[in-house]
Amino acid sequence: MEWANQLCENRQFGSKMTDSKYFTTTKKGEIFELKAELNSDKKEKKKEAVKKVIASMTVGKDVSALFPDVVNCMQTDNLELKKLVYLYLMNYAKSQPDMAIMAVNTFVKDCEDPNPLIRALAVRTMGCIRVDKITEYLCEPLRKCLKDEDPYVRKTAAVCVAKLHDINAQLVEDQGFLDTLKDLISDSNPMVVANAVAALSEIAESHPNSNLLDLNPQSINKLLTALNECTEWGQIFILDCLANYAPRDDRESQSICERVTPRLSHANSAVVLSAVKVLMKFMEMLPKDLDYYGTLLKKLAPPLVTLLSAEPELQYVALRNINLIVQKRPEILKHEMKVFFVKYNDPIYVKLEKLDIMIRLASQANIAQVLAELKEYATEVDVDFVRKAVRAIGRCAIKVEQSAERCVSTLLDLIQTKVNYVVQEAIVVIKDIFRKYPNKYESVIATLCENLDSLDEPEARAAMIWIVGEYAERIDNADELLESFLEGFHDESTQVQLQLLTAIVKLFLKKPTETQELVQQVLSLATQDSDNPDLRDRGYIYWRLLSTDPVAAKEVVLAEKPLISEETDLIEPTLLEELICHIGTLASVYHKPPSAFVEGSRGVMHKRLPARTGSGESTESPDVGTIAGGSGTETAPSIIPSQGDLLGDLLNLDLAPPTTTGPPPPTSGMQMGGMDLLGGGLDSLLGGDIGGSAAMGAGFGAVPAVMPASLNAPMGGGLGDLFDLGGGVGMPLGAYIPPKTVWLPAMKAKGLEISGTFARRAGVIQMELTLTNKAMSVMTDFAIQFNRNSFGLAPAGPLQVLSPLSPNQTIEVSLPLSTVGPVMKMEPLNNLQVAVKNNIDVFYFSCQYPISMLFVEDGKMERQVFLATWKDIPNENESQFQIKDCHLNSDAASNKLQASNIFTIAKRTVEGQDMLYMSIKLSNGIWVLAELRVQTGNPNYTDLEISVKCRAPEVSQCVFQCCEAVLKN
């Protein structure tokens, strides 16, 4: 014993005689020696031997053969030895389940020990021995320990329930441990409460449907009280649990926020982040005009900034989260640009993240400072960082128009440095600047062309080729330049090949005489010598286009391009909302939903922000969300590919390959007009009959397979742009037209009966009228006039009733309408008051038109723009609706809607739920965005949900009615 004390003493004074000797590798026969020592009579020798065993175990040696000998040492009063034996048991019990039973007795005995530390140790260790047979023996001691008088034992037992649940969930339920655990939430000791909350939260995760935590105002109050008293870790457990609660109204939500805000001053960053999560979530429910709302916003900024003075690893976690917060609520940090300036000594991962946030916060107010910083960064050492800085300069030019000129000149300076990767990066962003500000900075093309030879990265080459093709008429030797690329055509990457093909076709259309040979060459290279289907298809399309109708080719290839958006790499709104609910966790670090990296059923529950009270009532409770079938095959929602998301690559997750944004923006979704280019085979499918949309919907069931399924395919601007161009060319038939109704009964109009409907045909709004003469005399001199109305509808011409209408005669008239008439808001919005005159009298009636006839053909929004707009429109403008009993799958729905100019921009499948993102443009230029959710996993669930977001929320209701009408017919 004395020797042992000396050993401890020695250790404390750092003497040479130390435990590290156990780590020295030993010779053969070691196991036998250890066996002998373990069975020695001397306590100290035993203890030394167990230490050796543990050391061997640590370095990965297999010492399981010693199991019985080690277990024999368990019966001892020496706590240190006991703990060592337990450690061994936890490691090897699984491989020797029969032997492990030998230990049970000791555990059961220890659970009765008068010393609470020993009782707790026993119950803690027992839970870690993951052998089924043992668990049965564990139940009784555990039950006792859960009710132990000592809080230390209770808090250990609480965690043990979670352990046991992990081994045998059924057993835990059968034994009623869950109820005991729930009782512990009301325990007098805060640490017991915290551990019980942690255990329950974990168990609840694997039972998404159960109402285990049963959060209600009373239990929330208990948690908030415990929050003030427990350890920092306990506070985290409680805050993370609170975040799952859905307050009943804004008052409750405010009172919780008030009690959580003090946590923002905690020294532990995790406590702060979890508190931020609770606040960000519950804030959603507060009315914006509330004073408290503003106060809360102000309170959030300082703690977030303070997180940046933490250790670098925590800074990284904080920055990833701030990136989300800035996207959700830019107002919080808009004045804090300076704290995101990069420090020379920051680790690279912190630098890259700061840069991301700088771009997001850049605005006209601070752009000068930001640019000065970015210029500094562009001269740093780290290649990734420099590249990102150069890209950031380009982003600034696009985001803040006033700064564009300075950005361009900065970029030109950087190109002059001739540092290869800087030049390449600069060219890629300059291409975007050209797109954003056409005909403004083309003077720099000459400088760019000087660097043609140094470009060796596909993206930079593609960008350069795009520039040459786009401005072929201004570059004298454009044909030579492009020809030089053509030599190594087959060695180029697909991105470059596609771009080269398009650029040469552009060049040909601009200078047909000199470049005929070149274009033939590239077409044959693309179509005959390539086995890349995308390249071949694009080649054929061009070929056909050029050979059949050069004028059309010009219209298609040289069409005006849509502007590019200001914001890139924004996270999709729904994903962003989910990630906000996961602030502080791994999901927020990866910017991916938990289902993307967590296996099994755990954590797949989707979290959503609560809806603001007062806005369209969402039918589902926010925290339950929808639950997947739990299969591993669900497709992870992809983050909309970002342009400069270097970090995505760095994290080295199985992210979808980042889309290489070739100049024409990739679009997904189906544009039927474009289908013609593929050869009219599909026309027949579309069906000629106007009313036959039901048949069409069915017919389309099979279509998606035929469509070049580029829906989410990360093919850089391959075919997408071609289909895009088709939009509006051949408007498909089959837009929804409501049946005619009687607007003016004969009784009220001296024998004239008018029934009618509205239609949109080939972009023209038409009022289709049926006039019936039910009087005895002939009617002549028809004329029509509209009262002022919400969308300025007015007859585009006179009502054409050529011959007099004799008694009992019916005539069909169609009246083209324009939308340039006087405007006055009507109630309801789509109400139209009409006056019809004939030789007898003037008659008045009012009718309601389906708002869908105001949906224009070019209502397809670019994806990036869509994201930005969705974010831009305040949340209170969002309305939610349900469409009951609609038996459509998402593709059929999308087709139907498209026929009425409701365009699907993107589709996403998340756990049995298809989400369609749609855009609509009204004739008066108002954009309406919508998200349609279709349950695919569950055939019994036939309700569709639709969220409509628009700057003019009044139209939402009409739009919804329209969608419903379209989908149901």
Add this chain to the structure above:
Amino acid sequence: MIGGLFIYNHKGEVLISRVYRDDIGRHAVDAFRVNVIHARQQVRSPVTNIARTSFFHVKRSNIWLAAVTKQNVNAAMVFEFLYKMCDVMAAYFGKISEENIKNNFVLIYELLDEILDFGYPQNSETGALKTFITQQGIKGQTKEEQSQITSQVTGQIGWRREGIKYRRNELFLDVLESVNLLMSPQGQVLSAHVSGRVVMKSYLSGMPECKFGMNDKIVIDKAGKGGVTDDVAKSTTGKQSIAIDDCTFNQCVRLSKFDSERSISFIPPDGEYELMRYRTTKDIILPFRVIPLVREVGRTKLEVKVVIKSNFKPSLLAQKIEVRIPTPLNTSGVQVICMKGKAKYKASENAIVWKIKRMAGMKESQISAEIELLPTNDKKKWARPPISMNFEVPFAPSGLKVRYLKVFESKLNYSDHDVIKWVRYIGRSGIYETRC
């Protein structure tokens, strides 16, 4: 939650491996070694995902600590825990080194068993842990002692044990600030902030209740409005009060009280601890100003002149002043002349290091250097890293002043007046850089 915790040496050999969850297998240990420790590149992220397993790591000297999980854990918590783990180990056996870890591996396992249960962090205050994790066994304890331990470990005041007695009740209060600056070559402040810490050493008997007051603008303004004149605040020269951007507190401070009344009250841990951290950005006293002048003479020579000016009361002395002037990589020789202190060109660090032992306020000093360059054909221009500075000054650059620290212990018979209190201010340079 945390599925396992590993400690490696610089070669990637496992020193400690504790697995808490079944989903973490032995291969996880190797995966981290191969993909992170042995990876050729610089570490690009403190969080690594390898085969759907996430690794969080921190490094202390050449020891790697890695926490492993397969779940969507609270990432901030994992890092906070890893730091805490380092603190606890340091409190038990000093520096975290391979030797110390090997020598104390049994202790570390015992600690890991206690402070991480099934991957959930438990009470990790060293004050509490040291009462029952001693490596001596707990046999000798009486029943009362045992229950006292458990109630402390789980209790509301987990950081302090009952029955502490001192003959002399004493308090040491250090206000430690680090002042950070980024200045443009033209002398424009690009960003500046002070991050400060109030560190206390308390040797007080019983369970004393403490109240700490400083010249926080919000408190002073409130008091001023109420008509109460504060002598302390008035008598301090210079600024009367400072605007604190944000502060965080040790877990002993009652946060809800601070939130509602902005008063800082607490029962202190015994011994040394950090009471609070704070950050200010307004009206910072910048102790030094650096004025750089770099001139390129042709392609093979640089002339550098740097002036530093001290900007505080002449009666005060700054110490440990060091100015670091970066030189290009292709420097072949350097001649330095300085008026004060010593300057040396350190080739291995690519910098001229100029050291001055002491310097009073409102003085200035200058260094000039000629740097000879080797001709290179490197197209890329020299990046010109900023000139950085280190120093220590005996005041708080934020302007923070301690107004009072009151101690109340009702049960024992000593009063606030009997406590001996020491207050000290130290301002150090954080990242104090001037671009050139």
